[in-house]
Amino acid sequence: MPQFDPTSFPSQLFWLVVTFVILYVLISRFAIPRIGDVMEQRQKMMDDDLDRAAQLKAEAETAVQTYEKALADARAKAHEVMKAATDEMSRKAEERNREVAGRLAQQIADGEARIGKARDEALASVREVATGAAQAIAVKLADVSLADDKVDAAVGAALQESR
Incomplete structure (x- = not known):
């Protein structure tokens, strides 16, 4: 084989x-610079992508914060509306309770007045009935006729003792 011939070594070397x-x-002049350019372009694209991703992340965080703030504001407003509605309902219920209590107090006073009047009428009739009954009992039992003023005085005394 000619490659192994020692006389051809210097020319081969x-x-x-x-x-x-x-x-x-x-x-070194052509391939490495092109490879370097390609690697620089790739690195630049990756850096741009990372910067864009960071920017999008910041925008997303801002959007989330805006959303959470809007949600908190909406909850606060809903709470205020609920509180106002509750206060209004409580105020109306209190007014109705006062009106009903006033009507009931008037009805109670009217009823007590009617009861007092009926009691006085009943007591007056009881006295008349008791006087008539006492005279009738005296006539039936003892065959005695008593004077109206004496029977009335006796019934009045008995009524005073029972009160």
């Missing part, structure tokens, strides 16, 4: 060095 030098120059 020469062409090996020339080939490596040319290959080195080509790679």
